[in-house]
Amino acid sequence: MSTLLFRSTNGQSPAVTLREALLEGQAPDRGLYFPEKFPKLTCDEIAAFAQLPYHEIAFRVLAKYTDGIIPNDALATMCREAYNFSIPLEKIYDRVHLMRLDQGPTASFKDFAAQMMARMFGRFLREDGKQLTILTATSGDTGAAVAHAFHKIPGVQVIVLFPIAEVSESQRKLMTVLKDNVRTVAIDGKFDDCQAMVKRAFADPDLAHIALSSANSINIGRLLPQSVYYFYAASRLAKDGEPIVFSVPSGNFGDMMGAIVAREMGLPVKKIIASVNDNDAFPKFLATGSYQKICPSRNSLSNAMNVGHPSNLARLVAVYGGQMDETGKISRQPDLAAMRRDLFSTSVSDARTVAGVRDFWNKFQLLLEPHGAVAWQGFLDWNAVEPLGDAPAVIVETANPAKFPEEVEKVVGWPPDVPENMLAALKLPEDFDRMDADYAKFKNYLLARH
Numbered sequence: 290m291s292t293l294l295f296r297s298t299n300g301q302s303p304a305v306t307l308r309e310a311l312l313e314g315q316a317p318d319r320g321l322y323f324p325e326k327f328p329k330l331t332c333d334e335i336a337a338f339a340q341l342p343y344h345e346i347a348f349r350v351l352a353k354y355t356d357g358i359i360p361n362d363a364l365a366t367m368c369r370e371a372y373n374f375s376i377p378l379e380k381i382y383d384r385v386h387l388m389r390l391d392q393g394p395t396a397s398f399k400d401f402a403a404q405m406m407a408r409m410f411g412r413f414l415r416e417d418g419k420q421l422t423i424l425t426a427t428s429g430d431t432g433a434a435v436a437h438a439f440h441k442i443p444g445v446q447v448i449v450l451f452p453i454a455e456v457s458e459s460q461r462k463l464m465t466v467l468k469d470n471v472r473t474v475a476i477d478g479k480f481d482d483c484q485a486m487v488k489r490a491f492a493d494p495d496l497a498h499i500a501l502s503s504a505n506s507i508n509i510g511r512l513l514p515q516s517v518y519y520f521y522a523a524s525r526l527a528k529d530g531e532p533i534v535f536s537v538p539s540g541n542f543g544d545m546m547g548a549i550v551a552r553e554m555g556l557p558v559k560k561i562i563a564s565v566n567d568n569d570a571f572p573k574f575l576a577t578g579s580y581q582k583i584c585p586s587r588n589s590l591s592n593a594m595n596v597g598h599p600s601n602l603a604r605l606v607a608v609y610g611g612q613m614d615e616t617g618k619i620s621r622q623p624d625l626a627a628m629r630r631d632l633f634s635t636s637v638s639d640a641r642t643v644a645g646v647r648d649f650w651n652k653f654q655l656l657l658e659p660h661g662a663v664a665w666q667g668f669l670d671w672n673a674v675e676p677l678g679d680a681p682a683v684i685v686e687t688a689n690p691a692k693f694p695e696e697v698e699k700v701v702g703w704p705p706d707v708p709e710n711m712l713a714a715l716k717l718p719e720d721f722d723r724m725d726a727d728y729a730k731f732k733n734y735l736l737a738r739h
């Protein structure tokens with residue numbers, strides 16, 4: 290088997306291996322790396338997952354991408370170490386389940402990718418004897434997951450930018466209590482400002498001497514590990530070869546692209562529901578075929594999804610034969626009919642998000658936080674136009690309710706339990722820098738640190 294190559298969605302950069310795609314983050318032509326061709330799992334390989342623990346499924350999926358790059362025994366160890374927490378699949382009713390991706394070290398699904406990426410980065414940098422700075426913009430959960438995963442990894446410095454007024458207190462604490470090789474910077478601005486500053490830094494020739502990389506969902510290293518939990522859910526809930534429905538709360542669409550990757554690798558999928566908040570650029574695009582990014586992005590209760598222009602749409606459009614550049618300009622339309630057949634997308638208001646948390650608790654005695662509530666309402670919207678029948682379905686819960694204690698308490702009347710791992714972090718002293726949303730200042734900050 291020859292080494293798998295990754296191409297840029299903008300089509301102007303040379304194809305690279307997983308190693309280069311991961312370390313570079315974004316392609317030189319500003320496109321996003323994507324596999325030239327998806328490796329396939331056979332029906333038998335997928336059927337075997339039913340008997341395997343999560344880390345072993347992760348190994349078998351990721352090994353399809355790391356051939357010739359990471360030896361199998363090393364990859365198996367990385368998977369075992371990264372995925373040592375549970376992935377509860379809680380029954381809602383009949384064959385509909387809630388998949389809780391909130392049991393990792395920072396209690397959001399971002400841990401799944403960050404834990405694996407940190408191990409891959411650590412390994413590649415050790416092999417090359419190189420140093421690297423990970424620059425990442427976060428609307429809350431990425432920063433914490435990345436900071437924890439890369440904490441004390443030799444050769445890596447981490448700089449996290451977050452919008453000061455748009456993250457919850459516990460989200461902030463989870464990323465600002467680490468020290469050593471991790472720095473957090475609170476920006477007086479919106480998430481989009483943070484993301485724009487990071488993007489400019491990557492493109493800035495004055496910073497070319499600094500080896501920068503990103504751990505945002507523009508990095509393909511985020512997407513591949515995020516395909517594994519879709520295989521896992523199907524292995525536990527679907528009969529052999531039976532198509533399954535996923536409702537995914539979506540912001541930059543990295544999580545949802547994990548489901549697409551799983552499907553492209555051979556997982557039978559009935560529908561992927563991309564549930565968004567008031568930032569409804571994608572459902573409008575799916576309905577009309579015309580793409581208008583939302584600028585500035587709209588604030589919603591599900592703050593990790595306040596994204597006006599989801600970066601992964603370029604990859605989604607590519608899967609359907611189209612081309613979209615980093616600004617959202619479409620030079621070739623994707624096959625919209627096929628997209629509408631495979632996908633459903635809906636926008637859920639804050640009022641319906643709150644109602645989702647409340648109704649879900651009252652009906653099923655299961656506690657959601659705002660992002661999971663968006664996924665739930667999105668599922669109901671889909672189910673109102675297309676019957677589920679006897680098919681299995683999974684609502685993806687992406688964070689622990691304890692990350693949004695105020696919002697949850699307002700709805701159900703009591704504060705959610707705080708998991709052990711979070712309690713420890715919440716007690717440590719915070720330490721972060723503060724800055725205007727001013728690129729010149731940020732640039733000087735970076736130059737002073739290298």
Ligand SMILES: *Cc1c(COP(=O)(O)O)cnc(C)c1O
Pocket residue numbers: 397398399429430431506538539540541542543544545593594660687688
């Ligand atoms: C990041 C995040 C999302 C959105 O994920 P994308 O991959 O950006 O679509 C949803 N929920 C939570 C809790 C998150 O942290």
